[in-house]
Amino acid sequence: MSDHHHKETFVTKYIFSQDHKMIAKQYLITGMIMGIIGIFMSMLFRLQLAYPGESFGIIEAFLGEGGEGGVMTPDMYLALVTIHGTIMVFFVLTAGLSGTFSNLLIPLQIGARDMASGFLNMLSYWMFFLSSVIMVLSLFVTTGPASAGWTIYPPLSALPQAMPGSGVGMTLWLVSMAVFIASSLLGSLNYIVTVLNLRTKGMKMTRLPLTIWAFFITAIIGVISFPVLLSAALLLIFDRSFGTSFYLSDIFIAGEVLHYKGGSPILFEHLFWFLGHPEVYIILLPALGLTSEVIATNARKPIFGYRAMIASIIAIAFLSTIVWGHHMFVTGMNPFLGSVFTFTTLLIAIPSAVKAFNYITTLWRGNLQLNPAMMFSIGLVSTFITGGLTGLILGDSGLDINVHDTMFVVAHFHLVMGVSAIFGMFAGVYHWFPKMYGRMMNKDLGYLHFWLTAISAYGVFFPMHFTGLAGLPRRYYNNTAFPIFDDLLAINVVITIFALIGGFAQLIFLANFFISIKKGPKAPQNPWKSNTLEWTAPVEHMHGNWPGEIPHVERWPYDYSKTDANGELWGGQDFTPQNVPIREGEEVF
Amino acid sequence: MKALFYIIIGVALMVVCWQLVKLLGLTKKENQTATPKENDINGKLMLVLMTFIYVLMVLSLWGTREVLLPQLGASEEAYHIDLLFKYSMALILVVQFILQALIFWFTFKYRGTEGRKAYFFADSHKLEMWWTITPAVVLAGMIIYGLWTWNQVMDASDAENPLIIELYAKQFQWEARYAGDDNTLGNANVRFIEGTNTMGVDMSDKNAADDIALAPNPETFLKELHLPKGRTVIFKLRSQDVLHSAYMPHFRAQMNCVPGMVTQIKYTPSVTTEEMRAYPDTKTKFENINALRKSQGKEEVEFDYLLLCNKICGASHYNMQLKIIVEEEADFNKWLKTQKTLAESL
Numbered sequence: 060m061s062d063h064h065h066k067e068t069f070v071t072k073y074i075f076s077q078d079h080k081m082i083a084k085q086y087l088i089t090g091m092i093m094g095i096i097g098i099f100m101s102m103l104f105r106l107q108l109a110y111p112g113e114s115f116g117i118i119e120a121f122l123g124e125g126g127e128g129g130v131m132t133p134d135m136y137l138a139l140v141t142i143h144g145t146i147m148v149f150f151v152l153t154a155g156l157s158g159t160f161s162n163l164l165i166p167l168q169i170g171a172r173d174m175a176s177g178f179l180n181m182l183s184y185w186m187f188f189l190s191s192v193i194m195v196l197s198l199f200v201t202t203g204p205a206s207a208g209w210t211i212y213p214p215l216s217a218l219p220q221a222m223p224g225s226g227v228g229m230t231l232w233l234v235s236m237a238v239f240i241a242s243s244l245l246g247s248l249n250y251i252v253t254v255l256n257l258r259t260k261g262m263k264m265t266r267l268p269l270t271i272w273a274f275f276i277t278a279i280i281g282v283i284s285f286p287v288l289l290s291a292a293l294l295l296i297f298d299r300s301f302g303t304s305f306y307l308s309d310i311f312i313a314g315e316v317l318h319y320k321g322g323s324p325i326l327f328e329h330l331f332w333f334l335g336h337p338e339v340y341i342i343l344l345p346a347l348g349l350t351s352e353v354i355a356t357n358a359r360k361p362i363f364g365y366r367a368m369i370a371s372i373i374a375i376a377f378l379s380t381i382v383w384g385h386h387m388f389v390t391g392m393n394p395f396l397g398s399v400f401t402f403t404t405l406l407i408a409i410p411s412a413v414k415a416f417n418y419i420t421t422l423w424r425g426n427l428q429l430n431p432a433m434m435f436s437i438g439l440v441s442t443f444i445t446g447g448l449t450g451l452i453l454g455d456s457g458l459d460i461n462v463h464d465t466m467f468v469v470a471h472f473h474l475v476m477g478v479s480a481i482f483g484m485f486a487g488v489y490h491w492f493p494k495m496y497g498r499m500m501n502k503d504l505g506y507l508h509f510w511l512t513a514i515s516a517y518g519v520f521f522p523m524h525f526t527g528l529a530g531l532p533r534r535y536y537n538n539t540a541f542p543i544f545d546d547l548l549a550i551n552v553v554i555t556i557f558a559l560i561g562g563f564a565q566l567i568f569l570a571n572f573f574i575s576i577k578k579g580p581k582a583p584q585n586p587w588k589s590n591t592l593e594w595t596a597p598v599e600h601m602h603g604n605w606p607g608e609i610p611h612v613e614r615w616p617y618d619y620s621k622t623d624a625n626g627e628l629w630g631g632q633d634f635t636p637q638n639v640p641i642r643e644g645e646e647v648f
Numbered sequence: 649m650k651a652l653f654y655i656i657i658g659v660a661l662m663v664v665c666w667q668l669v670k671l672l673g674l675t676k677k678e679n680q681t682a683t684p685k686e687n688d689i690n691g692k693l694m695l696v697l698m699t700f701i702y703v704l705m706v707l708s709l710w711g712t713r714e715v716l717l718p719q720l721g722a723s724e725e726a727y728h729i730d731l732l733f734k735y736s737m738a739l740i741l742v743v744q745f746i747l748q749a750l751i752f753w754f755t756f757k758y759r760g761t762e763g764r765k766a767y768f769f770a771d772s773h774k775l776e777m778w779w780t781i782t783p784a785v786v787l788a789g790m791i792i793y794g795l796w797t798w799n800q801v802m803d804a805s806d807a808e809n810p811l812i813i814e815l816y817a818k819q820f821q822w823e824a825r826y827a828g829d830d831n832t833l834g835n836a837n838v839r840f841i842e843g844t845n846t847m848g849v850d851m852s853d854k855n856a857a858d859d860i861a862l863a864p865n866p867e868t869f870l871k872e873l874h875l876p877k878g879r880t881v882i883f884k885l886r887s888q889d890v891l892h893s894a895y896m897p898h899f900r901a902q903m904n905c906v907p908g909m910v911t912q913i914k915y916t917p918s919v920t921t922e923e924m925r926a927y928p929d930t931k932t933k934f935e936n937i938n939a940l941r942k943s944q945g946k947e948e949v950e951f952d953y954l955l956l957c958n959k960i961c962g963a964s965h966y967n968m969q970l971k972i973i974v975e976e977e978a979d980f981n982k983w984l985k986t987q988k989t990l991a992e993s994l
């Protein structure tokens with residue numbers, strides 16, 4: 060195609076680029092910046108939890124009035140927790156993870172020249188950028204940013220009288236999220252259309268790498284559930300600014316009765332969690348997809364149970380839209396409805412268990428290449444199981460009564476979604492860095508990064524289960540107001556120390572990342588000896604991805620260590636890329 | 649600005665890392681996937697990580713046993729919940745131990761070496777069927793047992809002569825109202841709030857006059873919610889402003905307070921405050937706590953049941969509490985007699 064030869068200016072190449080590979084990098088860098096902010100916030104509020112009332116210069120320096128004298132105020136604490144959660148969930152692990160790798164890998168792995176619409180793709184990134192800017196700007200509002208928790212339940216989030224953060228800060232939060240949702244929808248639609256329409260010759264749906272399946276299904280969940288959050292946010296904007304009563308009723312605050320009548324905060328919770336629960340799979344599935352690819356490649360084995368993996372992804376996606384009520388067992392919902400949600404919630408454990416077993420079986424009798432990407436993937440399998448198992452406790456309505464909204468929940472969701480997804484993202488970066496920047500990252504720093512991160516992830520989040528079981532609620536500014544929690548102080552100090560180690564360990568990653576962009580050794584075309592199509596494209600990026608014709612696909616992506624009738628490796632090597640035709644006498648999987 | 653100073657420290661740290669990179673020889677040619685030596689070291693270290701996780705698990709389980717809520721649940725419902733909890737916990741711990749062992753053992757055992765050939769093993773319907781069916785069966789058991797418990801706990805319809813109490817939440821305190829002789833609460837709405845009628849009770853409702861609003865203890869000036877042992881209490885929960893949640897961990901009870909709505913939870917207290925204080929676990933826990941408090945120069949404390957707010961509600965969410973006293977029914981009735989009805993107090 061001749062239109063690939065038009066001249067590119069700096070602006071069209073690096074800023075308003077419509078090339079999926081450049082957009083992927085833009086997503087990654089923006090996500091990383093947001094991640095630094097989010098993790099830094101968690102380090103600050105962990106200081107407060109471990110050393111309540113003690114003065115820290117760093118708190119005074121960064122938090123200004125909210126940290127006068129080096130001790131953060133309760134309002135500031137809630138603001139930090141809220142923005143930390145929002146940034147981590149949406150900006151880092153939705154946009155940063157999905158945006159980066161869907162953009163990078165969908166065209167390259169299905170054999171397409173680019174996304175279906177480069178323009179929408181660019182628009183999607185810039186809307187994400189805009190929403191990030193708004194969210195960051197909201198930190199500098201005098202009344203503080205949104206502070207009602209990342210779940211922004213009204214009436215707390217609707218009434219500036221209830222907390223200062225519900226003033227301008229919350230308005231900015233809502234605007235930022237509205238833009239974010241628009242961005243996410245544009246992105247998702249693009250991914251869906253691209254996967255459905257632009258696969259190269261021979262790339263049947265049943266030959267797609269699991270990464271693509273994960274991105275594809277994730278995009279579908281996003282398209283189904285994000286609009287519901289958008290409407291929830293719009294109604295909240297109406298209640299806040301135009302006096303409607305969708306969520307508000309019978310409220311007396313700051314000495315007066317408000318006019319609201321007939322609304323229900325529970326309606327908001329239903330709408331919010333209709334997105335909120337699928338959201339955890341929007342975060343997790345791409346990480347699982349990336350990991351499937353990394354594990355198969357580095358185990359030098361096919362991923363075990365390819366079809367079962369796809370079926371599990373689809374089952375999880377379907378079930379994820381009918382379990383939202385498990386966040387609301389104690390909101391006064393009819394106990395029978397609670398039973399239904401317990402049932403659907405525990406059902407979702409079945410496909411999740413299948414996935415976990417399949418990963419473990421893939422490791423069995425492999426020839427594991429333990430590079431940093433593989434280490435993080437194995438770490439994901441471990442934290443996914445650790446965190447997933449406590450889901451059985453939380454999903455059981457009778458048990459949730461006592462642990463709902465305690466630190467037990469914080470431990471659970473950080474392990475199963477936060478840490479797992481972050482591990483998946485790291486695995487993705489280490490594995491596809493050569494594809495993105497044409498250079499290799501340093502492995503030794505990668506190992507150091509993995510070990511510090513893995514140890515501190517468990518060190519931070521495992522003990523939190525027990526502070527939760529001791530009855531400690533989440534979103535508590537400190538636990539000194541209740542003598543029964545006095546004996547948790549030592550655990551809290553341990554958690555904070557691990558959190559600081561884990562936080563600083565990320566500097567190693569950042570250094571490795573940025574230095575390798577400039578100084579890393581040049582990458583060979585297929586550094587991991589992988590089967591998927593992206594490694595058939597030249598190292599130097601080009602518009603349209605492949606110089607001549609796009610390779611045709613002849614087989615599924617997992618022909619690793621396949622042997623012929625005599626037990627010899629086919630072609631004398633332990634991998635057979637997807638574009639290699641089936642050989643005579645070769646069994647087709 | 650000081651922030652700048654910290655940013656500079658951050659940058660300095662990055663520079664140190666940079667030097668580290670140089671030391672490690674970033675540009676040296678290397679086997680791109682992983683060398684046998686790297687596989688060997690990291691495979692072994694994976695066993696160390698496994699050990700770390702196991703030690704953390706055991707330490708957390710054992711080391712925090714005195715920190716946890718007193719093992720003794722203080723209500724009849726707590727008995728069911730705790731039993732379900734113990735079985736579920738035992739189950740997930742066993743699964744956790746086994747699966748983590750498999751992950752890390754396989755990683756170690758099959759770490760890449762020069763001559764190893766991976767085993768092409770793409771599918772086994774038999775295996776997959778087994779590990780779909782096994783979790784399904786186990787989960788079916790959990791669901792049935794769990795839902796049975798849930799219904800036991802939530803169903804208040806067959807409670808005999810329950811005591812009805814309204815819990816009223818507002819930023820950042822709790823109020824309470826006993827239903828009085830007729831055991832029926834008078835209607836209430838925030839629009840009736842005026843002067844000392846802080847809960848907005850509709851005094852024109854005939855059920856309201858005998859209601860009893862919880863007044864502060866004349867000695868401590870703090871509100872203390874009294875409950876009788878052995879009688880089912882049905883709590884009706886309301887909120888005045890934002891969402892709150894009435895969390896009474898010792899009774900394994902929690903329910904949100906929702907403005908514009910009345911929610912409900914019930915339980916039957918089964919252990920008095922005195923009995924709980926004498927319980928060995930509680931004693932050990934409070935000995936530890938008091939030793940700690942002494943070292944910090946704080947006064948000693950005794951065990952008390954608590955109502956905490958467990959739904960983010962604003963700045964003082966972390967300190968929105970109400971003391972609960974469980975006593976024998978006779979003592980409770982005596983106490984209730986000393987309280988003023990709304991007709992008397994308003």
Ligand code: HEM
Binds near residue numbers: 144152473481
């Ligand atoms: C250095 C790593 C991290 C640490 C130390 C950390 C710590 C915490 C803690 C202690 C809380 C609860 C505070 C409270 O409720 O009082 C919290 C909340 C939260 N964190 Fe993290 N976290 C980390 C990383 C992450 C990641 C990777 C995610 C991604 C999912 C995440 C998502 C959240 C969310 C959604 C909340 C809830 C916010 C809310 O209550 O509204 N965190 N974090």
Ligand SMILES: [Cu+2]
Binds near residue numbers: 335336337339383385
């Ligand atoms: Cu959920």
Ligand SMILES: [Cu+2]
Binds near residue numbers: 959964965968
């Ligand atoms: Cu509260």
